[in-house]
Amino acid sequence: MNNKIKHIADQSLRNEPISRTDALYLMQVGRDEIYDLFFWANQIRLRYFSHSVKACSIVSARQGRCTEDCSFCSQSARYHTGVEEFPLVDAKTILDVATCAEQAGSSSLGIVTSGYGISNPGDLRKICDAVEEIARHTHIHPHGSFGILTHETAQSLAKSGLKRLNHNLETSERFFPKVCSTHTFHDRINTIRCAKEAGLEICSGAIFGIGEEAEDRIDLAFTLKDLDVDVVPLNFLHPISGTPLKDSLPLKPMEALKIISVFRFVLPDKEIKIAGGRERNLRDLQSWMFYAGANSTMIGNYLTTTGRKVEDDFQMIRDLGLELAGNYD
């Protein structure tokens, strides 16, 4: 057993902050010590979440034609990805998806729209209507991801009953300009601040495998800790034909698991959710994501890529002796 990893884990188990230097050390452990890293990440997960894991779903409510140029994204109008495009769907369509997601066992449904932000009052009204309908007719928690928000938009969404806003920082402040040139890291931080001020819970995380370095991963983890976000979704690149990252190789499964573990050490009591790209990057090691420290996962399809069958994921959770968290808590 590597004593240094145990010593750092003891701090996380006491919910004391670990240092950036220690986090970087963990991010660079070799294959002889990686199982110690997983062991302690799992101990930290058990300390804060016991055997309970969460599952959530998303619905693409407006797709494609985005003015932004995020280099990993199939929905940017700058890239010819062939993604299906459609304008904002109506509230009834979103409610139908929420009802199905509830029946499938999701605790929440994230309504996701492409684009810089919510561009007009009509769209904002439609989204607020959908949120109100979900709250009225289901037990599922309405969450959403709508790009850059103003203070006023965040307030309107909160008033309609939105519980949580997803707004990923994607990567470190240093690396962000290499990923997106049409808005800034600061724009994203500002959206999170507006949402927090409106009383929304915050789901904010990252995408890995986009050319970032170990330091970028650590910087992002500490930025999310400083922002005191509630949920940290970790995505792994699924290269999309037509985007600048189309030829990127997937991360090695052990590297992806290591990232999950280090985020668990840095954010010991936060919900760490494995999101897009797990099938491609973790491959046969998908069930290891919980042993590596995650306590939450997305189920079903992603925005423009296909996920595993929901029943396969639930079987995996049962086979591991884990329990799907009491939904709606």
Ligand code: SF4
């Ligand atoms: S990630 Fe969002 S903002 Fe960036 S290109 Fe895709 S849809 Fe647009």
